[in-house]
Amino acid sequence: MTAPVRVWLNRTYAENVFFIDLLRTGPRPVHVLATHVDPDSPVLAAADLGALEPDGLSAENYVEFALEFCALHDVDVFLPRLHQLAISVRRRDFEALGTALVCPPAPAISLFASKADGYRALDAAGLPTPLWRQADTAAELLAAVEEIEATGAQACLKPATGAGGEGFRILTREPFSLRRLAGYVDAQVQLDQVVQALEHSDGPAELLVMPYLHGPEVSVDCLADPDGRLLAAAGRSKQGRRRGFTVEPRYLEPARRLVEQFGVGYLSNVQFRHELSGRAVVLDINTRPSGGLHQLRLCGLNLPAAALELALGARPLLPTTDELVLGDYTLVPAAQAVLPRQPAAPAIEQIARTGQVEQGGRLPAAAAR
Template sequence: MFSGRLNWGGQIQEPAPGVQVESVRIWLNRNYATTVHLLNMLRHNEDGIPVTLFSSHVDPFSPMLAASDHRLREPVVTDPDFVDEMLALCLRHDIDVLLPVAGQSLVAHRAADFKIIGTALICPPAAAVDVLADKASTYLALSGSALVPPWRVASTLGEFDAAIADLEDLWTIGEPLILKPTSGVGADGVRFLSRTGPDLAGLLGPVGPLVGLDTVRCALAGAEAAGVKIPALMVMPYLSGPETSVDVLAQRGRTLVAVPRTKNGRQRVIGGDPRLPRLAAELVQHFDLDGLVNVQFRSFDDRPALLEINSRPSGGLYQTSLAGVNLPWAAVRVALGQDPGRLRPTLGAEYVTVSSVIALTQPAEPPVDAMVAAATPTGHAAD
């Protein structure tokens, strides 16, 4: 068992560098369904170290829960005592390592409290998490960098019209302007702007992200008239070319390993533009990142352009196993103060992704906390 716990004098007992841990208790809270693969990578780590996996999710049918050893109740992020509940669960279940995604900023701001109880975090510093949570603040922090494409932010109809006028010369048939929230996950809210309405082929085809300019203006005008607050919206040119995600394991601003994944339609490859891992490492240093992060690039004017930086593991992180590295396990070792060993990814693997089947064992089973409480005569969870 990892020994980084409070001793009787209240002092943290950290493991000596280089000392092998015998077993690790790891908790991953609410995240993408593909996190099921990360749990399997942790379980089948190359060091052969036994792990006990905890997961929590608001959806009882999440495959994360099926892949873990124990299910914890997922604290509600919007509750004022969210972090206190996270701390209590870590203490109650003797969690060695926590990888927070839901409520990451709140956890990061209380990182010192997790250290006190002996739970290591796989998480960047709070300041970086907060900046990177907003695409506009990310671009502002990189003002003057050649990686930042032209962009504007609008939260009123007037600002939207001004943004369109400023970027009009960049709007072409092949590369339209796009509209997206400055804060969001994945492609949620991303729309391609069109000067005309849909044609018959568009109406009969699959639903897509195309939206007419007049439709957007009408929606914004209606929101203003109704007194509805309009969230900050980013207007920018569509960034063409293949998209490359660089998955990075970082330690206090230093890149320990960077694995690029490039997708072009269905085709995917471990690799891509050889400049991108270096550019990702520079961004990791600039924001003093730590843990598992993801940097996404496309291109603008035939040069690399930053799409976004995620302060959390990407949904496709499991694909890096094709490079011969186990980034989730390496992140656990780094969090515990251990040497992650040689991390030499092999590039070049071509692949596609397909859906898979995950068996759900008793999806309605109550979380482990509820079961423990029910089994305790006093009604209080046992230690």
């Protein structure tokens, strides 16, 4: 009997309970390890071994912890989310332990860690992007908003760094009123409040300003070989409750060009929205699997299992685009088990016993083999 492949997922989002399910339905037996700082993360219960990991480590010291964890638990394949860039930089150190990393090369991760740098690279490559401006000061923000409003669009902003929709706000010139206190909290913020905050800021804000883009949002999940050659991709459209799959070239072709030009190996995600004209433009690039990746099982794709095959040097069997089952669907909540409260993971206990965790969550040099 073939020994299970030992796969580690570090501090990941709750939806990856479904990622683990897909690994288990692949062609190889797997033994899944998951770590998190939240003892109530359902990913810990979904794994074969769920354990707590240290909190507050710097990126450099987290990599040392990860190397120790891989050595202690004989990890064959590591899919990092937290500190992905720092881990990718040390890829050869992990390979020396016999651990393959499922993440893009460090240059691709670094490029798209900054949304501003990413947009500049896409513009230079001739890929479709929205009108965007970087605003570090109040004057730059006002100029960007006026330019966008002159096109008939409403301006919005988001930080130049961050994941998902963190920090996204829609700018409004309407004064604050009691009407804003009724109903649910929304993403709107008064322009004059942001201007005032920038005027009193001690440093540059590093904000991106762009038009509010229309739906549907289309999220293209991609699988590429380690060199960045696209092997499979499918889009998921989202508008209200209704979801659907798409393989339209206006989404898949820019995603292919992006992945291959910038060498975004393994699993990634390219998000699109639409300008007033209907033109699809790249909204965001994630150099990690998306939280909704598991939904592709409905159209016949198991990209987590295929990525595992690539990491092990095999060629995954993938359906062609014509063989995908396209259609609409929706999402409903589901209950997931959690583990009983636990004090610490075995690897953390080992670090704690040797007294190698200093105040402030840093590992001393002696802990870095």
